[in-house]
Amino acid sequence: xxxxxxxxxxxxxxxxxxxxxxxxxxxxxxxxxxxxxxxxxxxxxxxxxxxxxxxxxxxxxxxxxxxxxxxxxxxxxxxxxxxxxxxxxxxxxxxxxxxxxxxxxxxxxxxxxxxxxxxxxxxxxxxxxxxxxxxxxxxxxxxxxxxxxxxxxxxxxxxxxxxxxxxxxxxxxxxxxxxxxxxxxxxxxxxxxxxxxxxxxxxxxxxxxxxxxxxxxxxxxxxxxxxxxxxxxxxxxxxxxxxxxxxxxxxxxxxxxxxxxxxxxxxxxxxxxxxxxxxxxxxxxxxxxxxxxxxxxxxxxxxxxxxxxxxxxxxxxxxxxxxxxxxxx
Amino acid sequence: xxxxxxxxxxxxxxxxxxxxxxxxxxxxxxxxxxxxxxxxxxxxxxxxxxxxxxxxxxxxxxxxxxxxxxxxxxxxxxxxxxxxxxxxxxxxxxxxxxxxxxxxxxxxxxxxxxxxxxxxxxxxxxxxxxxxxxxxxxxxxxxxxxxxxxxxxxxxxxxxxxxxxxxxxxxxxxxxxxxxxxxxxxxxxxxxxxxxxxxxxxxxxxxxxxxxxxxxxxxxxxxxxxxxxxxxxxxxxxxxxxxxxxxxxxxxxxxxxxxxxxxxxxxxxxxxxxxxxxxxxxxxxxxxxxxxxxxxxxxxxxxxxxxxxxxxxxxxxxxxxxxxxxxxxxxxxxxxxxxxxxxxxxxxxxxxxx
Numbered sequence: 001x002x003x004x005x006x007x008x009x010x011x012x013x014x015x016x017x018x019x020x021x022x023x024x025x026x027x028x029x030x031x032x033x034x035x036x037x038x039x040x041x042x043x044x045x046x047x048x049x050x051x052x053x054x055x056x057x058x059x060x061x062x063x064x065x066x067x068x069x070x071x072x073x074x075x076x077x078x079x080x081x082x083x084x085x086x087x088x089x090x091x092x093x094x095x096x097x098x099x100x101x102x103x104x105x106x107x108x109x110x111x112x113x114x115x116x117x118x119x120x121x122x123x124x125x126x127x128x129x130x131x132x133x134x135x136x137x138x139x140x141x142x143x144x145x146x147x148x149x150x151x152x153x154x155x156x157x158x159x160x161x162x163x164x165x166x167x168x169x170x171x172x173x174x175x176x177x178x179x180x181x182x183x184x185x186x187x188x189x190x191x192x193x194x195x196x197x198x199x200x201x202x203x204x205x206x207x208x209x210x211x212x213x214x215x216x217x218x219x220x221x222x223x224x225x226x227x228x229x230x231x232x233x234x235x236x237x238x239x240x241x242x243x244x245x246x247x248x249x250x251x252x253x254x255x256x257x258x259x260x261x262x263x264x265x266x267x268x269x270x271x272x273x274x275x276x277x278x279x280x281x282x283x284x285x286x287x288x289x290x291x292x293x294x295x296x297x298x299x300x301x302x303x304x305x306x307x308x309x310x311x312x313x314x315x316x317x318x319x320x321x322x323x324x325x326x327x328x329x
Numbered sequence: 330x331x332x333x334x335x336x337x338x339x340x341x342x343x344x345x346x347x348x349x350x351x352x353x354x355x356x357x358x359x360x361x362x363x364x365x366x367x368x369x370x371x372x373x374x375x376x377x378x379x380x381x382x383x384x385x386x387x388x389x390x391x392x393x394x395x396x397x398x399x400x401x402x403x404x405x406x407x408x409x410x411x412x413x414x415x416x417x418x419x420x421x422x423x424x425x426x427x428x429x430x431x432x433x434x435x436x437x438x439x440x441x442x443x444x445x446x447x448x449x450x451x452x453x454x455x456x457x458x459x460x461x462x463x464x465x466x467x468x469x470x471x472x473x474x475x476x477x478x479x480x481x482x483x484x485x486x487x488x489x490x491x492x493x494x495x496x497x498x499x500x501x502x503x504x505x506x507x508x509x510x511x512x513x514x515x516x517x518x519x520x521x522x523x524x525x526x527x528x529x530x531x532x533x534x535x536x537x538x539x540x541x542x543x544x545x546x547x548x549x550x551x552x553x554x555x556x557x558x559x560x561x562x563x564x565x566x567x568x569x570x571x572x573x574x575x576x577x578x579x580x581x582x583x584x585x586x587x588x589x590x591x592x593x594x595x596x597x598x599x600x601x602x603x604x605x606x607x608x609x610x611x612x613x614x615x616x617x618x619x620x621x622x623x624x625x626x627x628x629x630x631x632x633x634x635x636x637x638x639x640x641x642x643x644x645x646x647x648x649x650x651x652x653x654x655x656x657x658x659x660x661x662x663x664x665x666x667x668x669x670x671x672x673x674x675x676x677x678x679x680x681x682x683x
Binding site (some may be wrong): 034091092094098101102103104105107109110113114115116117118208222223226229230233264274279280281284285287288289291292295 | 364400402411461462465466469472474475476477478480481482483486487488489490493525612616619620623627651654656657660661664667668669671672
């Protein structure tokens with residue numbers, strides 16, 4: 001167990017954070033808005049935590065940084081991300097489909113270039129020596145913070161899906177015009193979904209700034225946006241479990257290929273080398289293939305329902321249903 | 330049918346004149362500003378050179394978008410591939426990293442031939458991408474969003490295949506690829522119009538010329554040939570044109586080939602101007618291409634050319650003390666265009682259909 005955590009400790013924490021980030025993209029998607037702005041808010045959150053812990057809450061040596069202050073930073077980061085989301089969201093959520101996706105990519109890129117060139121954000125080097133609340137090389141203790149964040153986000157989204165607001169989101173996704181005719185205010189709910197997602201991304205960023213010990217403009221980029229989108233779509237975009245499982249799966253996969261499959265005894269060295277150096281090739285192919293074979297993602301709402309139905313159905317009834325071949329139709 | 334009352338029609342006509350008048354005044358002011366700025370003409374020429382490349386690169390995006398209504402996110406990877414293909418076709422050796430270290434092709438092609446060859450190979454890769462990432466999903470009738478993701482998956486795979494095979498180092502094209510030529514042209518001061526003489530690198534002239542020739546050939550292909558006409562028909566309505574006997578799937582393949590071809594040539598041209606800076610060469614360029622096609626109007630072919638030139642020139646006019654923010658220009662433009670004029674510079678507002 002000790003060895004397992006020393007190898008996979010940081011990967012497990014990153015799996016939890018990937019789940020939170022995936023939920024941050026899933027929330028606007030629930031309301032039918034494809035927003036790729038999550039890395040932007042993630043970057044904002046990270047910078048907020050980095051600035052607060054290195055400039056404001058100083059005087060704690062490494063390893064004794066109070067956990068409560070990390071939580072406070074996460075709250076502040078969430079609030080500031082929400083503010084950014086309102087400023088960006090209100091004008092840009094008039095856009096639909098691919099146009100909104102492009103506008104949010106633009107936001108992420110402008111933010112990145114801005115951060116890269118601000119001396120008070122550390123420029124290209126970024127902010128480093130962010131104090132750690134734990135003495136640890138494996139970073140596995142961060143699960144104490146990451147797991148509650150993930151579970152909290154999951155509970156929140158799960159409750160949201162069954163609430164009036166969540167149903168308004170889904171109504172907007174299915175048909176915006178019909179929803180607005182039924183009294184759902186499109187702009188209000190879209191901005192709400194966007195802002196909720198931004199808060200989650202900001203909090204994940206704030207936590208990850210401590211985990212990584214350093215924060216710079218490379219943390220919130222277009223690549224990450226694509227990765228998060230892959231988490232959501234590979235996992236499934238119709239239920240909150242999908243993004244979480246997709247995120248965990250896609251973060252774990254390269255690690256497992258690297259450490260377990262490529263390191264397996266008796267494996268042809270050429271294949272082992274390919275698996276080690278070419279695992280991102282497999283990753284790309286896997287994304288393309290999974291979209292083809294699982295168009296609704298790995299986890300769909302019907303996954304659980306269908307199983308119940310087949311159990312309830314008596315075998316005789318299933319046999320008795322007339323089979324219609326194509327020729328007869 | 331909708332009844333239009335007199336007053337709203339008058340209002341619309343007034344708005345038409347006002348907006349055109351405003352645009353005309355803005356353009357005149359802009360031209361005056363360019364001509365009177367300290368190094369205005371110099372910046373203009375620099376901007377046009379890179380803008381031409383933006384234009385042909387964006388044409389690759391826009392061709393596919395006009396037919397499939399999907400952004401091909403693998404286009405940046407195609408751009409990278411084109412640059413690498415050209416490099417190897419000139420007979421240069423692979424670097425020290427990667428599986429193919431120190432290998433080289435048994436023949437050496439002159440640079441212009443290698444550039445076209447690189448473009449053609451990139452076009453073939455475009456066809457491959459359509460077969461593996463686009464057609465299977467299209468046949469299933471999948472959500473366009475899923476196709477977008479599968480094209481991203483292919484892009485990730487291509488970039489990492491390049492890295493595995495030839496390593497992540499910087500590749501430079503041979504010097505003087507077009508034979509012995511002066512490094513730069515001195516255009517003089519245009520009779521005292523500018524304070525300093527205008528100097529243009531020969532490479533810039535070549536880049537601009539090649540991209541404009543590509544634009545002209547492509548325009549001829551789309552507007553002057555039968556295949557081009559069929560292509561426009563498919564862009565207008567794929568179902569109807571297939572009912573009328575047009576082989577839609579074949580034309581989509583043609584589109585991907587041409588898109589890859591111009592993308593590969595754009596990659597080579599940028600590689601000429603700077604260097605081929607590793608497998609991620611095309612990523613930033615790919616993002617900028619998105620800004621260009623939005624500025625021109627998604628799926629609008631003349632728009633992509635104008636958009637490319639405008640963004641190239643806009644970047645060239647960034648003052649040297651703010652040069653670090655140059656990368657953000659395209660995205661600021663993208664954001665503003667989306668908010669103010671989502672149909673693009675040349676486009677018309679789309680009517681929202683229910």
